[in-house]
Amino acid sequence: MLEIRGITRVFGNVPVLRGIDLTVERGEIVCLLGPSGCGKTTLLRIIAGLEQADGGDILLDGESIMRVPVHERDFGLMFQDYALFPHMNVAENILFGLRMHGVPKTQRQQRLREVLQLVGLEGFEHRDVTELSGGERQRVALARSLAPNPRLLMLDEPLGSLDATLRDQLVGELRAIINHAGLTAIYVTHDQSEAFAIADRVAIMNDGIIEQVGTPEVLYRQPRTAFIARFLGLNNVVPVTRREGHHVQTPVGTFTVSGTAAALLLHPDGLYLAAPDDANTITGRVQARIFQGNDYRLTLQAGGPDDGVTLTFRLPGQADHVPAVGDTIAVSITPEMVVPLTESDQASRK
Amino acid sequence: MDRNRPAVRPGAGALRHGLLLVPLLFLAVFFFYPLLSILSVSLAPDGQLDLSGFAALITSAYYRDTFIFTLWQAVLSTLLTLGLALPGAYVFTRYSFTGRSTLLSLAILPFVLPTVVVAAAFTALIGPQGVLNTLVMGLLGLETPPIQLQHTLTIILIAHVFYNYPLALRMISGYWANRSPRIEEAARVLGCRGWRLWWEIRLPILRPIILAAAALVFIFTFTSFGVILILGGPRFATLEVEIFRQAISLFNLPMAAALSLVQIGAMLAMMAVYTRLQSQIAGELQAAQQIARPPHGFREKVLIAANVGLMILLLFLPLLALVERSLTVGVDGFTTRYYQLLTVNTRQSILFVPPIEAVGNSLLFAVVTMLLAVLLGLITATLLAQRESRLANWLDPLFMLPLATSAVTLGFGYIIALDEPPLNLRTSPLLIPIAHTLVAMPFVVRSVLPALRGIPPDLREAARTLGASPWQVWRQIDLPLIRRGLIVGATFAFTVSMGEFGASVFVVRPETPTMPVAIYRLLGQPGAANYGQALAMSTILMVVCAVSFMLIERLRGAGMGEF
């Protein structure tokens, strides 16, 4: 439905977006995930029409929308700090878009009831927005952007300013609401778990480009670059020191992979305590042991003194034997959990 | 760069610049054209440049002293006014108490009163035989009046505070009420209190409006005329007074022009500093009722009492003295005779002004002025608020210039510039609201601009994504959010016209006498009855203004919350 082609944007001399390509299908929730400063908000604002691209095109249902003014795009945008109109009450905020679109009054009231029900704010119509709690404000902001039935809903860090517990609760609700409304949505966040919880597909952005697009499962299991792996909290990235065909050498041993690799991810989910007769084990010293209820998280220092790497993996909480800090242990890895990583896409940078 | 720039707002740029032309054109025709005409006639009477005025300026110690005094008293007056108005604004923003909004809207009353009348009120209060001196002399058994303020710098400063305190109070509290209290709360949690709270939190938050108010007060007092002339007496002279003296008494136009240019130059320098200081650190907008609360405890009540007491002492006591005198002049006990006399044309004079007619004329001019000033001021402020525009920094001072220009100079400019059709407005009543608007517009711009700049941009963006066109965004978001500042600006525009600021702009006074004109006429002839009627008319002027202020406040409208 929405097709983004080669969007570039330069602020002064600094390129902020360096050729973004992305397609969003109807009814899909796509998440733009990346650290702050990666350009995700700028991209969102360009899609919304609030900012102008220096190059590239955006097509909606095959037609370019680059020359359509913001207020005629029929997109909904939910702002990071909600941008609720302080001079209007809850109902007036929510009905603003409908009013701008000239929807008749009776229909507006009908829609107000629907939307309030959808976000669970029945009875809040006449409340002043300044009296609301963070979660309530967030719902009003969502309701406001949903009310005019936008062709595309965009959410810019909508849960950013809420506390963790509330966030976990709301992120699920948010997805349910968007799906229930049958909306296509682009969701911007820097929080991986939030992205995975809400998105059908996630586009990971770094330094003005999209490094990988995929379902949360694919991204988690098959991150394409070291940046993505690390950003997703998969820190067991080991450098490749030598390459011979499918065999690559690393400080912690030699692995067989398909394709070329600049580095390897020894996926934490694939590491386990080696059985005594296992070959190809990695030996290291336990640096830290953290009990997390379900499991233990062990941090291992492996490799030589000059090219040592830190590996993390988990042991089931009920394991018989749990190594203590200082112990030297051996671990093995399921071969399919060795993920080859490429360089970040340097070619498009310059 | 522009090759692929989408026309997000088609034609918006052209429209924007087209709109900017309206106030600029107004300024060009009714300000710059007359001003430049009189300056060129004065400085080059026979086509030859005569700079003797400037030569005299540079060599004369008298003019240097005049300049220094002008600057000095303006700085003192500004500091004093802001020093008193800030705590006042704090009290009016933070606490709700009985009579708060009435006090606030009545506080502008001093602004409308002619200086002669204010001088009379001050004399009645603190003159050698005034209430205060009589009281103190009686109490302490003194022979001579202990308070001798006549023709001193002190009385000038008191009068300047009297006139300008309301301006600063209204501007600052109007802005403050819409600032978020959260930053301050955060600071308090972090242990910030007392003067540090003021210095590190409140003043920075209020900086835009404090600077705006300071700029206005400074310009006002820098160009002070009536207060200096009447209360200060002949020993004090500001540039404005000196310009009047040179232009009217001595008819030395080159000198008057030179002084006018110095005055304008000083003002421009001040505005340059102001623009530099005026940074965009606007806090988050907030509805106002969050902040105001009833006072708790003794200290807060004392604080409120002190500020309200000051207002009563400074503003309302002189006003009350006027009302009292209008009922007691020339008789023992009370009489309403002067009010009755106002309606009787005892001498069948053609120049008799029935009070109803004067009230009507004043209101008519004031309403037209207010609407014109609000319209032009809003356009101006909206365009100036667009930060990226460097042009704004250049244009901003231009719109302040009319305030800083000697009324006499401009009035002479009108004579020689607006003398041909279609602009032969010298004797037209239209010239009155036009000239008033020139002076009133800066008030609207200064009250609105900080509020406009303080609107978080994402509110506008949110509105746009929800389908609001640029016009609708302005109408639905900007306008309601600056309403408070706008009301303040509109009230002052109205007041400027009611009080006939810069009345000497008028070449000739068309046959539409206003209340101040009637007051001046009454004061122009001997006799207690004339004096009594002048005071009665002043009282009527105050009442009409007070009622008008309340009506303007109502424009805020229901359902707008505290905005």
Next chain:
Amino acid sequence: MKTRAVLLLLIVSLLALAPALAQDDSVTLTVITHDSFAASEDVLAAFEEDTGITVRILRSGDAGTMVNQAVLSRENPLGDVLYGVDNTFLTRALDADLFIPYESPLLENVPEEFILDPEHRVTPVDYGDVCLNYDAAYFEENDLPLPESLADLTDPIYDGLLVVENPATSSPGLAFLLVTVDQFGADEDEEDGYTYLDFWADLVENDVLVADDWSDAYFGQFSGSGGDGTRPLVVSYASSPPAEVYFAEEEPEAAPTGSITAPGTCFRQIEFVGILNGTEHLEAAQQFVDFMLSVEFQEDMPLQMFVFPVNPEAELPEVFATYAAIPEEPVTMDIAEIDAHREEWIQAWTETVLR
């Protein structure tokens, strides 16, 4: 809704201004005058009825402002007739070539002393004497003799009693300065060497108060009228005492104030009317000048403007006859002399009195 209301308000108020803008085409004679001008409705109406001329009065500040504005707008005058230029500003107006000569037949009656321009570019209409006024009650209560000459004012018994106007900003102030120049001389080389500046220095010694305009001096500082002033002596007009009686709340038994009319203490201001160069209604303008000299207008003036008629046939109203003292030997001064030295005298006065 609200926008519409505001627009409506704007339109309505502009409409309200519209009638004032409408022009009508009958002969309208525009008279430029100062703020103090006044006349009776029926007197003016009678003139309009007799002649078919509509008179439009435009007031334009005080006398000085009016003259300056007329000089500035001489290329494109604001009106047809200018009334109110007095002998202290006359030369400025004459030098600027503002007027067309016209010798009214009614001038026959007017005493020679009032006709200052032999070419009749201006015609005298009225005169007034700037004199010291006193608060009668004060002098009585304190058993103080009235000053009988200017020199008396420097007597310590009058210490702190006098308020005068600044000659730089006030017309009676200038007149009083001219009296002192006339009485004490401006020339230091004269025999006694005592000049007007020495006199003023003595007045300053005696705590003279200077106010910037007549209203402030009279209502703000003088104790004899309605205000809260404390000074029993003020520079005002010989016609002020009758005005005090006329405008008293209840008719007083005796005038609350009086004027000192001793020789050499008053200055005679004569006000003139002139036909402005460039008028398109010369005949109407001449008719108006005649009208101003007519007995009807001359008799109307005293109670409207508190001035005295130049036409001796005009009878003074009773209150004037009773309470106005006409000085015997008022000071007059050559208008050319005034014009030549005005600035210099004011400047020197300012140096002496204000600094």
